[in-house]
Amino acid sequence: MTDATPVTPEPTSETPDQAPEHTGDGQDLAARGSNRSQRPDSDAFKAFITSGWAPRAELDVEPLPAAPYTVARRAALSARFPGARLVVPAGPLKTRSNDTDYRFRPHSAFAHLTGYGTDQEPDAVLVLHPVEPGTGDGGSDHHAVLYVRPLAARDTEEFYADSRYGEFWVGARPSLDDVTTATGVEARHVDELRDALAKDVGPGGVTLLVVAGADEAVEALVEAIRAEAGLDDVEAAQDEQLTEAEWLARAEAAYRRTDAALVEAVSELRLVKDAHEVEQMREAVAATIAGFEEVVRNLPRAVEHRRGERVIETTFDAHARLEGNTVGYETIAAAGEHATTLHWIRNDGVVRTGELVLLDAGVEVDSLYTADVTRTLPVDGEYTEVQRRVYQAVLDAADAAFAVAVPGARFRDVHAAAMEVIAARLEEWGLLPVSAAESLSQDGQQHRRWMVHGTSHHLGLDVHDCAQARRELYLDGVLEPGMVFTIEPGLYFKADDLAVPEEYRGIGVRIEDDVLVTADSNENLSAALPRRPEDVEAWMGRLRG
Numbered sequence: 293m294t295d296a297t298p299v300t301p302e303p304t305s306e307t308p309d310q311a312p313e314h315t316g317d318g319q320d321l322a323a324r325g326s327n328r329s330q331r332p333d334s335d336a337f338k339a340f341i342t343s344g345w346a347p348r349a350e351l352d353v354e355p356l357p358a359a360p361y362t363v364a365r366r367a368a369l370s371a372r373f374p375g376a377r378l379v380v381p382a383g384p385l386k387t388r389s390n391d392t393d394y395r396f397r398p399h400s401a402f403a404h405l406t407g408y409g410t411d412q413e414p415d416a417v418l419v420l421h422p423v424e425p426g427t428g429d430g431g432s433d434h435h436a437v438l439y440v441r442p443l444a445a446r447d448t449e450e451f452y453a454d455s456r457y458g459e460f461w462v463g464a465r466p467s468l469d470d471v472t473t474a475t476g477v478e479a480r481h482v483d484e485l486r487d488a489l490a491k492d493v494g495p496g497g498v499t500l501l502v503v504a505g506a507d508e509a510v511e512a513l514v515e516a517i518r519a520e521a522g523l524d525d526v527e528a529a530q531d532e533q534l535t536e537a538e539w540l541a542r543a544e545a546a547y548r549r550t551d552a553a554l555v556e557a558v559s560e561l562r563l564v565k566d567a568h569e570v571e572q573m574r575e576a577v578a579a580t581i582a583g584f585e586e587v588v589r590n591l592p593r594a595v596e597h598r599r600g601e602r603v604i605e606t607t608f609d610a611h612a613r614l615e616g617n618t619v620g621y622e623t624i625a626a627a628g629e630h631a632t633t634l635h636w637i638r639n640d641g642v643v644r645t646g647e648l649v650l651l652d653a654g655v656e657v658d659s660l661y662t663a664d665v666t667r668t669l670p671v672d673g674e675y676t677e678v679q680r681r682v683y684q685a686v687l688d689a690a691d692a693a694f695a696v697a698v699p700g701a702r703f704r705d706v707h708a709a710a711m712e713v714i715a716a717r718l719e720e721w722g723l724l725p726v727s728a729a730e731s732l733s734q735d736g737q738q739h740r741r742w743m744v745h746g747t748s749h750h751l752g753l754d755v756h757d758c759a760q761a762r763r764e765l766y767l768d769g770v771l772e773p774g775m776v777f778t779i780e781p782g783l784y785f786k787a788d789d790l791a792v793p794e795e796y797r798g799i800g801v802r803i804e805d806d807v808l809v810t811a812d813s814n815e816n817l818s819a820a821l822p823r824r825p826e827d828v829e830a831w832m833g834r835l836r837g
Contacts, residue, residue, distance in 0.1 A: 358407030370432040378420040381507035400753040401558035494521040559760035564774040572661035579655035580663040583611040600643030620662025624652035631800030666804030689713035689781040707747035780804030
């Protein structure tokens, strides 16, 4: 990696409230990065590096595939917050170590409302400005503006000296016109953000709300504007003359003017996917299935390597990077007893014949939608009798969950159906200290010793999508066409679990598929990846020749 030290001169002055921290040699700590490189800063250098360039070639910018859909998404958000100014940051670059950054990924709410994916656009901020009702974008009550850091001219210091944003370092950034062409949203320079956010904010004026957790600097700016405008946190009045219904209505109205309500809203907006989102999910699943096939082909190499789990992980992750944006979450490549650790991502263990390997992985495509699929595979291509017994129980639980994942059912019904099968099978094997019926009661739950996680979670831009949605819309929510979520029961018998016979110990099995609720049933988006044990064995045999 090249030295990421920007070509800027040493500081020559300081103000009392911004004095740099000096060390014994008199050099402030912030400038220490310059010690490892020789940085030209002469006037002659600056004049030479900013001259003699051919005109820039125009970028070939086309409207983003999601652009026709984002208008409706923003309109739906607008309807929930009449009169409020809504601030949705993409987020900043995040430091990985010292002066190197992680590859950028925009906040999911920003991606959903703008259509931007991959590594676009750090420090950008989408703002929905309130307008006269019905006169905004798509007939909504808001006008959207994207505040971005556009391409800098070549006679600026940013062009050659800024290691985070300069064209010399990270390539040409889009212009304001490019951003508008791509997103269909008016684009303005991020330097205008402060004045734009502050306009008409104050008691009796515009309410200013921000998606918290996306960008600390933008949140701080919003707080400062609120303070300058004399706005205090809005709380429900506690007037004892109000009826309970009136008090609750006032409390609800007050809550709807908080940042928490905006975070909740952008999460709930993704509970039901539109046609473009469903297509992106199909692409993510298809790429993931191809990645699983690559893993199976490389299992012999994994067996031979001292870190066989890493062979599995890197095989899938390389595929995800080649065929998509990256992985949607850290790949779980858990062999043998490691499969009983639910989120095993260290992936440094050996892979042995005769054991199982649990692969939980998903490709995130360029639009940032991710699959989330798990298969538990016999390393040498065939399940043992005990492995097959456990696997079949988990598969039966998954099938029971699929049977109830239909419009009109509640999200919690999916888990309940899977647990009935798990409890019954554990009772049949003599592992439960009580009957299956007692275990399934609220006061029982003994069967959860061997499956402590839930059966399903929503899926989309985040692997655990819509996580800030209200309980009544998520866990207690009614399933609707367009919802996408996982079905992933499992059984995990740890190697030191004395509550089970020795033959079960060290076996962990999970089967996870991605399901789309349709008009009258559901579709297993990952059905092309074999699920039945005999089909898994045949599939592995074909791939390994």
